Amino acid sequence: QATQEELKAAYRRLCMLYHPDKHRDPELKTQAERLFNLVHQAYEVLSDPQTRAIYDIYGRRGLEMEGWEVVERKRTAAEIREEFERLQREREERRLQQRTNPKGTISVGIDATDLFDRYDEEYEDVPGSSFPQIEINKMHISQSIEAPLTATDTAILSGNLSTQNGNGGGSINLALRRVTSAKGWGELEFGAGDLHGPLFGLKIFRNLTPRCFITTNCALQFSSRGVRPGLTTVLARNLDKNTMGYLQWRWGIQSAMNTSIVRDTKTSHFTVALQLGIPHSFMMVSYQHKFQDEDQTRVKGSLKAGFFGTIVEYGAERKISRHSVLGATVSVGVPQGVSLKIKLNRASQTYFFPVHLTDQLLPSAVFYATVGPLVIYFAMHRLVIKPYLRAQKERELEKQRESTASDILQKKQEAEAAVRLMQESVRRIIEAEEARMGLIIVNAWYGKFVNDNSRKNEKVKVIDVTVPLQCLVKDSKLILTEASKAGLPGFYDPCVGEEKSLKVLYQFRGVLHQVMSADNEALRIPKQ
Numbered sequence: 001q002a003t004q005e006e007l008k009a010a011y012r013r014l015c016m017l018y019h020p021d022k023h024r025d026p027e028l029k030t031q032a033e034r035l036f037n038l039v040h041q042a043y044e045v046l047s048d049p050q051t052r053a054i055y056d057i058y059g060r061r062g063l064e065m066e067g068w069e070v071v072e073r074k075r076t077a078a079e080i081r082e083e084f085e086r087l088q089r090e091r092e093e094r095r096l097q098q099r100t101n102p103k104g105t106i107s108v109g110i111d112a113t114d115l116f117d118r119y120d121e122e123y124e125d126v127p128g129s130s131f132p133q134i135e136i137n138k139m140h141i142s143q144s145i146e147a148p149l150t151a152t153d154t155a156i157l158s159g160n161l162s163t164q165n166g167n168g169g170g171s172i173n174l175a176l177r178r179v180t181s182a183k184g185w186g187e188l189e190f191g192a193g194d195l196h197g198p199l200f201g202l203k204i205f206r207n208l209t210p211r212c213f214i215t216t217n218c219a220l221q222f223s224s225r226g227v228r229p230g231l232t233t234v235l236a237r238n239l240d241k242n243t244m245g246y247l248q249w250r251w252g253i254q255s256a257m258n259t260s261i262v263r264d265t266k267t268s269h270f271t272v273a274l275q276l277g278i279p280h281s282f283m284m285v286s287y288q289h290k291f292q293d294e295d296q297t298r299v300k301g302s303l304k305a306g307f308f309g310t311i312v313e314y315g316a317e318r319k320i321s322r323h324s325v326l327g328a329t330v331s332v333g334v335p336q337g338v339s340l341k342i343k344l345n346r347a348s349q350t351y352f353f354p355v356h357l358t359d360q361l362l363p364s365a366v367f368y369a370t371v372g373p374l375v376i377y378f379a380m381h382r383l384v385i386k387p388y389l390r391a392q393k394e395r396e397l398e399k400q401r402e403s404t405a406s407d408i409l410q411k412k413q414e415a416e417a418a419v420r421l422m423q424e425s426v427r428r429i430i431e432a433e434e435a436r437m438g439l440i441i442v443n444a445w446y447g448k449f450v451n452d453n454s455r456k457n458e459k460v461k462v463i464d465v466t467v468p469l470q471c472l473v474k475d476s477k478l479i480l481t482e483a484s485k486a487g488l489p490g491f492y493d494p495c496v497g498e499e500k501s502l503k504v505l506y507q508f509r510g511v512l513h514q515v516m517s518a519d520n521e522a523l524r525i526p527k528q
Helices: 004-018 026-047 049-058 069-073 077-098 363-435 466-471
Strands: 103-111 135-148 153-164 167-181 184-193 199-209 212-223 226-240 243-251 256-264 268-277 282-290 298-306 309-319 324-334 337-346 349-358 439-448 461-464 478-480 501-508 511-518 523-525
Touching: 004 026, 004 363, 026 049, 026 363, 324 363, 337 363, 349 363, 363 439, 363 466, 439 466, 501 523, 511 523
Parallel strands: 103 349
Antiparallel strands: 103 135, 135 153, 153 167, 167 184, 184 199, 199 212, 212 226, 226 243, 243 256, 256 268, 268 282, 282 298, 298 309, 309 324, 324 337, 337 349, 439 461, 439 501, 478 523, 501 511
């Protein structure tokens, strides 16, 4: 977005800095010539609208095109940008066609009641009865994919299979969704299965106001008993910035009315719900606390009480890799007993393992369901997950370093040469700033800093950038834009692929100040 005037000002400043005639030392003169030529080439490209447009779109490769592609370079900047936007639209359409957004769930129910509810009298004469029997008693698999047809139409294909104690079935559904406007969409659904007959449904979503929306879902389920109609309507409203209120009315096989309030903030998630219906009525309260750590740890608890009994649940979840979240929940209820639910989210796939431990309220079952997963998780995290992630990160960094080694070496040599050439200019700038009690860079470092005790074994990797920063001071001000500072004159990347910062100790009007800025963060000093 730089204007021609800004380009000219930057070009003049760098020319004064790197002009070969300003340096008598033969070695400095050679380095100045090389840097001066680079600055001149950059200005030639950026000062011409056509070549600047090509460079902005295609990079250096676009400037080196030969043959028939030269014809494209004769276009005006507007034509080049128009062509680029057309190609970008085509890429977006191809990307849209490729995006199937697959989602899946695999649930495996495990019956481990024999660990705690043993009936020794019945098994006394059965061989092998001394070992508890752990069985898989139910399974469920579901999968869905989306197929974008146009920018507004999407087809969704989904299916599921379920089995419990040797009996089961499945179904397949096809839904066609159309976005009718910025305020709403509609969806038609067709389904069939071996346990139920054909299903026809219609779902409509509509924003009534900027803070309120409604969803209506109508369905007709055909079976051997006749047609079973169903209707579900949800009205939702933003009560404030972080709070939503919901009213739901469901009519059909299990009619009910439900109201709930959900408050979601950066550090917590709170839900309270009340349902009156047939056959179940209940009240539920749940709270989740979100820790602000890099593993995105969350702990949660809930209480649900109704005609079917009372259930207390508590648990936690944590990110174990870039795309995986592992969670465990203990469920204690009457008459349900004690269960342990383990869940693994991997990208858009969910793996769920509910383990039923006992039908009774046994303290031993609650203890093992709570302590067992914690012990196993911390052991696995320390012995397997953490070393694996550390080794993976090191491999990626090493690969990145190897691929950029020659380029970084060249940048380092250019930066060191630039610093030597800046010395005289910096001396004059410091003299001028001292005379007016202005901005003087006392010390500046750029790279990887280690301030956290948990990372004390990591190596600090920084370079001294005091001279380059002082050279950028103009009229007692230093202004850096939102871009990686590794591209500034006299800078280079000392730690490829790692998080970097800029630390500056400066003097302004005789007073010392210190500031630390992230690599891509804008910086303006002196600060108010």
